[in-house]
Amino acid sequence: MLGAIIGDIIGSPYEFSSGKSKIFPLFVGGCRPTDDSVMTAAVALACLDGALEDREAFQENLVAHMKELGQTYPDAGYGAKFYWFLREKDPKPYGSFGNGSAMRVSPVAYATKTLERVEELAQWSAEVSHDHPEGIKGAQAVAAAVFMARTGKSKEEIKAYTEAHYYKLDFTLDEIRSTYRFDVTCQGSVPQAIVCFLEAESYEDAVRNAVSLGGDSDTIAAMAGSIAEPFFGIPEEIEEEAFEYIDEELAGYITEFLSAFAL
16 A cells, blocks of 8 residues: 555656656656545445445445545645546546556555455455456556565566456567556556566566556556565655655555554
């Protein structure tokens, strides 16, 4: 969870960037938690509610937290359809295959103990809004990679599982960097985020890889960072600096989740 939020914060000022470089300051004045962080917190709160065996209750809790946090952070940068979803009295899924389902999913990988249940919770978390098969697939791919990383699986195992169940990862960052463009679909950003992790040598390197692609850099960094966190750990100095950009309320949710799931 924290890896996603820090990745989002670091990537936030570089969204739409065409710099295509791994050399940039991690934290600058424009850094902030965006909708990626806010909705990750909403999923975390739904996990804390404990209704993890009841699809209807879990989804009701999740939507309630999404709407509440959407009102608390109205300027976080939501997509147009999701913005109106948050303002509906009784919001319904709208067939999205955008990467919003994958950017927010990482908490479910800590909330239960088997890969099968993680993938089920990822589906539940996605389909309240992103009920297109590709929207669900993207969330499950990220959640599965996070769970495998936190349970000691190797990069080779994570790649093999992803390719067997979700996406082909038959490219390198160097091969796609110059031509990659802004893409908010799951199928156009989740595989790239996973490769950002696979090619990384540290948490920081995974986030730098993500930002270097350009485009939807905060979300790609959030997804890559969520996988890199349990695999590499987050350096203390990066975590401390990131918290300078997180307000007291959001920090409280993070702390509560980390404490509850003994991370």
